[in-house]
Amino acid sequence: MTTYTPMIQQYLQVKAEYEDAFLFFRLGDFYEMFFNDAIEASNILEITLTSRDGGSADRIPMCGIPYHSAEGYIETLVQKGHKVAICEQTEDPRVAKGIVRREVVKVITPGTITEGKTIDANANHFIGAADQLEDDRYALAYVDLATGEGKVEFVSGDERTLIAEIEALGMKEIVVRERLHITLNEGMAKRDIVLSMENGEGENSPIATESEVPDEMKEACEILITYLKRTQKSSLDHLRPFEYIQKTDKLSIDANSMRNLELIKSIRNGSKEGTLFWLLDETATAMGARKLRIWIHQPLADKTAIEDRLELVSDLIEDYFLREELKMSLKEVYDLERLSGRISMGNASGRDLAQLRNSLRCIPNLKNALFQSGHERLQSFSERLDTCEEALKLLEASVAENPPLSVKEGGIIKDGFNERLDQYRDASRNGKEWLAGLERDERERTGIKSLKIGYNRIFGYYIEITKSNIHLADLTRYERKQTLANAERYITAELKEKEDLILNAEAEGQDLEYTLFCNVRDEMKDHIRRVQRLASVLSELDVLLSFATVSEKYRYVRPQFHDGRALEIKNGRHPVVEKMMDQSLYVPNSCILADDANMLLITGPNMSGKSTFMRQVALTVIMAQIGCYVPCEFAKLPVTDQIFTRIGAADDLASGQSTFMMEMMESRHAIANATEKSLLLFDEIGRGTSTYDGMSLAQAMMEFIHDEIGANTLFSTHYHELTKLDEDLDRLVNVHVAAMEREGRVVFLHKVMAGAADKSYGIHVAQLAGLPDSIVIRAKELLDNFESKQTAVNETSATQLSFFDMHDESDLMTDNDKTVLDALEKTDLLNLTPMQAMHLIMDWQKELKKS
Numbered sequence: 004m005t006t007y008t009p010m011i012q013q014y015l016q017v018k019a020e021y022e023d024a025f026l027f028f029r030l031g032d033f034y035e036m037f038f039n040d041a042i043e044a045s046n047i048l049e050i051t052l053t054s055r056d057g058g059s060a061d062r063i064p065m066c067g068i069p070y071h072s073a074e075g076y077i078e079t080l081v082q083k084g085h086k087v088a089i090c091e092q093t094e095d096p097r098v099a100k101g102i103v104r105r106e107v108v109k110v111i112t113p114g115t116i117t118e119g120k121t122i123d124a125n126a127n128h129f130i131g132a133a134d135q136l137e138d139d140r141y142a143l144a145y146v147d148l149a150t151g152e153g154k155v156e157f158v159s160g161d162e163r164t165l166i167a168e169i170e171a172l173g174m175k176e177i178v179v180r181e182r183l184h185i186t187l188n189e190g191m192a193k194r195d196i197v198l199s200m201e202n203g204e205g206e207n208s209p210i211a212t213e214s215e216v217p218d219e220m221k222e223a224c225e226i227l228i229t230y231l232k233r234t235q236k237s238s239l240d241h242l243r244p245f246e247y248i249q250k251t252d253k254l255s256i257d258a259n260s261m262r263n264l265e266l267i268k269s270i271r272n273g274s275k276e277g278t279l280f281w282l283l284d285e286t287a288t289a290m291g292a293r294k295l296r297i298w299i300h301q302p303l304a305d306k307t308a309i310e311d312r313l314e315l316v317s318d319l320i321e322d323y324f325l326r327e328e329l330k331m332s333l334k335e336v337y338d339l340e341r342l343s344g345r346i347s348m349g350n351a352s353g354r355d356l357a358q359l360r361n362s363l364r365c366i367p368n369l370k371n372a373l374f375q376s377g378h379e380r381l382q383s384f385s386e387r388l389d390t391c392e393e394a395l396k397l398l399e400a401s402v403a404e405n406p407p408l409s410v411k412e413g414g415i416i417k418d419g420f421n422e423r424l425d426q427y428r429d430a431s432r433n434g435k436e437w438l439a440g441l442e443r444d445e446r447e448r449t450g451i452k453s454l455k456i457g458y459n460r461i462f463g464y465y466i467e468i469t470k471s472n473i474h475l476a477d478l479t480r481y482e483r484k485q486t487l488a489n490a491e492r493y494i495t496a497e498l499k500e501k502e503d504l505i506l507n508a509e510a511e512g513q514d515l516e517y518t519l520f521c522n523v524r525d526e527m528k529d530h531i532r533r534v535q536r537l538a539s540v541l542s543e544l545d546v547l548l549s550f551a552t553v554s555e556k557y558r559y560v561r562p563q564f565h566d567g568r569a570l571e572i573k574n575g576r577h578p579v580v581e582k583m584m585d586q587s588l589y590v591p592n593s594c595i596l597a598d599d600a601n602m603l604l605i606t607g608p609n610m611s612g613k614s615t616f617m618r619q620v621a622l623t624v625i626m627a628q629i630g631c632y633v634p635c636e637f638a639k640l641p642v643t644d645q646i647f648t649r650i651g652a653a654d655d656l657a658s659g660q661s662t663f664m665m666e667m668m669e670s671r672h673a674i675a676n677a678t679e680k681s682l683l684l685f686d687e688i689g690r691g692t693s694t695y696d697g698m699s700l701a702q703a704m705m706e707f708i709h710d711e712i713g714a715n716t717l718f719s720t721h722y723h724e725l726t727k728l729d730e731d732l733d734r735l736v737n738v739h740v741a742a743m744e745r746e747g748r749v750v751f752l753h754k755v756m757a758g759a760a761d762k763s764y765g766i767h768v769a770q771l772a773g774l775p776d777s778i779v780i781r782a783k784e785l786l787d788n789f790e791s792k793q794t795a796v797n798e799t800s801a802t803q804l805s806f807f808d809m810h811d812e813s814d815l816m817t818d819n820d821k822t823v824l825d826a827l828e829k830t831d832l833l834n835l836t837p838m839q840a841m842h843l844i845m846d847w848q849k850e851l852k853k854s
């Protein structure tokens with residue numbers, strides 16, 4: 004049996020409790036890792052792997068990093084999806100009997116890391132917890148540990164829907180009980196999300212939730228809080244009560260649609276450029292940027308609430324100077340939410356407190372500017388801004404104007420805040436002056452010019468008088484300390500008293516200052532709630548200002564809402580496409596969905612602008628329901644409850660689903676959940692399967708939506724056969740995106756017009772894409788053939804065999820023909836590039852010519 008040294012035994016004991024984390028074990032000035040942790044971490048962090056004797060036969064693998072540079076290493080590990088448990092010495096090694104006590108003081112995980120170079124303060128970083136409920140529902144609770152926000156919502160559907168929602172919220176970590184852990188494990192493994200298990204019981208203290216949170220959601224909140232307490236081991240006072248996100252108050256946009264519409268992340272590379280967020284983000288603070296993301300994620304679905312925002316935006320648009328003044332003031336405001344988080348978790352620095360104070364100083368100006376505006380609504384908005392006087396008073400009195408980053412080296416607390424600290428400072432700053440003064444006084448008093456004040460480590464400060472001058476001194480005032488060959492050294496009570504102060508001034512001053520700073524920081528905890536509420540109002544103001552700025556810059560108009568279902572957008576634009584191109588080239592298009600005509604079937608060639616048109620309608624609806632103006636000349640909108648999209652290109656590679664399967668799943672989700680008040684966008688449904696399959700599915704879906712749901716629907720298709728559906732479906736209207744043929748080439752007009760398109764121009768687009776002329780000409784020939792054949796088939800006498808008819812007549816075919824047919828049948832068109840297709844066709848032609 005292996006016997007380890009006591010220290011390694013202690014290590015193993017601690018490690019057993021943190022199996023899923025790298026254990027950073029503090030030894031002196033280093034964090035050491037042992038065994039497998041060391042092997043893996045040395046690999047990931049590219050640090051040297053060594054070994055040490057641990058009492059057993061084999062040496063133990065080990066690697067270490069200096070504690071003062073640990074932050075970067077921890078962040079690297081955590082960003083790569085690992086957890087790090089920090090184990091500190093929790094007693095002074097000088098007084099410890101035997102082995103020093105060590106305890107894990109914090110576990111840093113992908114969902115709980117709040118500071119670091121890779122953390123973007125402009126976005127929320129949520130950690131979530133999920134709990135499975137009955138009827139295919141989950142409760143999903145999530146918290147941003149840095150800002151203290153906590154929310155809880157229902158997710159309906161299967162685990163895929165849950166994972167999609169978790170991803171849409173950008174969570175890096177999700178905590179569940181064991182049972183759900185097993186269910187989710189596989190789906191999560193392929194993603195950038197860490198699945199953590201929490202089987203601990205919550206403490207009996209009730210979880211803080213806003214009053215209307217349903218009871219069945221509390222377990223999810225409890226799992227999350229238990230996990231956070233277990234890992235953070237610090238005060239979580241800044242966590243706000245869980246807010247229940249009620250889907251009925253919100254325009255719900257499922258995760259796929261969020262992605263398809265590129266609301267927050269671009270499909271191409273996941274960046275913010277080219278997204279709605281990118282377009283609308285002119286916020287001045289990180290709090291504002293985060294709030295904007297949340298608003299885009301959850302637009303409103305309550306007419307009064309939407310109108311309230313629009314009213315404020317309208318007032319702000321009207322008053323350019325006010326807007327500029329408010330923006331200037333907001334730029335001075337730091338991230339009050341993250342500052343509150345740091346205060347509560349005990350890692351705020353003096354500089355953080357100064358930033359908080361400086362921010363609070365701006366509030367009266369902001370309030371005043373809003374009040375002076377004369378707009379009634381802005382005036383009542385100003386009343387919501389809390390000046391947090393007590394907090395400001397405390398910070399004004401205590402925190403120096405420009406404190407340093409370090410919290411232990413002084414310079415944080417203001418002069419005059421604490422008498423004793425002032426004395427220390429006086430002593431250390433003026434110590435030398437004071438001594439010089441004393442020397443001067445003593446010389447005057449005694450008349451001894453050579454009298455001096457000196458210092459040594461044994462006796463401290465002393466007055467030195469040469470032996471020849473001693474008779475001039477009043478020795479009753481002095482106490483002799485040391486005799487030298489030609490001088491005596493004395494001390495006085497006054498000198499000793501000052502000496503204490505001078506000598507210890509700096510060290511003790513720093514200690515005292517640290518204590519005072521901690522006290523102020525603790526005292527600030529009492530004010531956190533108010534500061535957080537203020538932050539929330541400020542971030543709202545920031546986003547509304549951003550809306551006003553963007554709306555004016557891009558000539559957006561205020562949308563009108565009504566209680567019906569009709570939707571009218573006159574000369575609308577896709578705001579992002581418009582911003583990215585020369586604005587004068589963008590062709591505006593209207594979208595009219597009347598009560599008795601609320602399904603558009605859109606035809607038109609590839610590249611004509613069908614998707615752009617559909618997306619612009621969805622973006623207009625979303626912008627209007629977050630309270631922003633919209634890109635068109637006029638908009639009259641219903642309050643939409645849900646948006647569903649099935650738009651190509653965003654194939655979910657990570658989930659391993661085939662394109663067609665994804666398409667069908669998204670369609671199913673839309674059809675199962677949509678209501679009469681929803682907006683459905685279906686882009687080329689069914690193109691992922693054979694023509695007849697696809698067409699039949701598309702038609703069946705349209706019929707279902709028309710008869711059973713009645714939602715406002717935009718449907719684009721390549722199947723011209725579907726355009727006849729308007730004969731059977733009353734509310735279906737054909738429109739097409741116009742293109743023209745000029746000198747054998749297609750010219751896109753990007754204009755949506757009444758009626759169905761007359762032809763599909765697919766071959767023209769292939770020509771535009773640069774396919775060789777020989778192929779284009781051949782394709783045209785084939786098309787003509789197919790078209791005439793179809794007419795012929797309809798007239799029952801087939802003049803030419805189709806490829807597939809030939810199958811039955813296999814006896815007429817040569818071996819070469821069969822090889823080509825075989826190859827053609829097995830070709831997976833969806834996975835071919837045009838170049839590959841061309842090569843294949845050339846090969847087949849060669850083969851056929853041989854026969």
Ligand SMILES: Nc1ncnc2c1ncn2[C@@H]1O[C@H](COP(=O)(O)OP(=O)(O)OP(=O)(O)O)[C@@H](O)[C@H]1O
Pocket residue numbers: 580588589590591592607608609610611612613614615616753754
């Ligand atoms: N209204 C418009 N004004 C100007 N340019 C436009 C307009 N609409 C679309 N475009 C341009 O045309 C390009 C193609 O548009 P879009 O992707 O919407 O076509 P599509 O018909 O959906 O094509 P496909 O059927 O191949 O998916 C866009 O990238 C954009 O640059």
